[in-house]
Amino acid sequence: xxxxxxxxxxxxxxxxxxxxxxxxxxxxxxxxxxxxxxxxxxxxxxxxxxxxxxxxxxxxxxxxxxxxxxxxxxxxxxxxxxxxxxxxxxxxxxxxxxxxxxxxxxxxxxxxxxxxxxxxxxxxxxxxxxxxxxxxxxxxxxxxxxxxxxxxx
Numbered sequence: 001x002x003x004x005x006x007x008x009x010x011x012x013x014x015x016x017x018x019x020x021x022x023x024x025x026x027x028x029x030x031x032x033x034x035x036x037x038x039x040x041x042x043x044x045x046x047x048x049x050x051x052x053x054x055x056x057x058x059x060x061x062x063x064x065x066x067x068x069x070x071x072x073x074x075x076x077x078x079x080x081x082x083x084x085x086x087x088x089x090x091x092x093x094x095x096x097x098x099x100x101x102x103x104x105x106x107x108x109x110x111x112x113x114x115x116x117x118x119x120x121x122x123x124x125x126x127x128x129x130x131x132x133x134x135x136x137x138x139x140x141x142x143x144x145x146x147x148x149x150x151x152x153x
Contacts, residue, residue, distance in 0.1 A: 008050040012042045021054040022131055030065040033073060040077035047084035053138060055131040056092040059124060060101045071104065075111035082115060089116040091134030093127035096120045 007020045016024040028035075078085075092114070096102045102120065117134060121127040 007052070008046055010042070010046045010050070012039055014039055015042075021052055022057065022128075022135055023054060024057045024059065024128075026059045027063050029062050031070070033067075033069050036070045036073050040073060040081075044077065044080055047081060050084070051088070053088050053090050053135065055090045055135040057095065057124070057127045057131050058092055059095040059127075060104065061095050061097050063101055063104065066104045066107075071107050071111065075108050078108070078112040078114070082112075085114070085116045090138050091117040091119070091131055093131040093134075094118060094120045095122070095124055095127050097122045 007017075010017050010020070010023060014025055014027060016026065031039075094105055096105055105120065119127075119130055121130065
């Protein structure tokens, strides 16, 4: 696979691209269905041209609400986003410091199991370190593993 010469901007209020190609997502405490759908659309548009290896740190620590409609919106998004994830996602570090958030992750991944490396962490520094290592460990153009992993860190 040929890599893009330049990083493609990924602009959304929930996404920090300052460490790109390591992207940090900070989900809000709660959001309307339309906001979640808009977030998903932004990532899907970005994936059309972002043809390079990436890693994600997904911070769910502050989430206090995730209705079934939003879990379905996000699992459907993961299905549409899967070709990019399989080709380029070197790892997704999920910050899930409590049982409620881990339950959301379980529900979403039950609907659409990931085909990329993923780990759950309780702190941002652990998640950032793991995602950075995942990004550095794989040579350019090598697809991600299709077998997800999990951790009880």
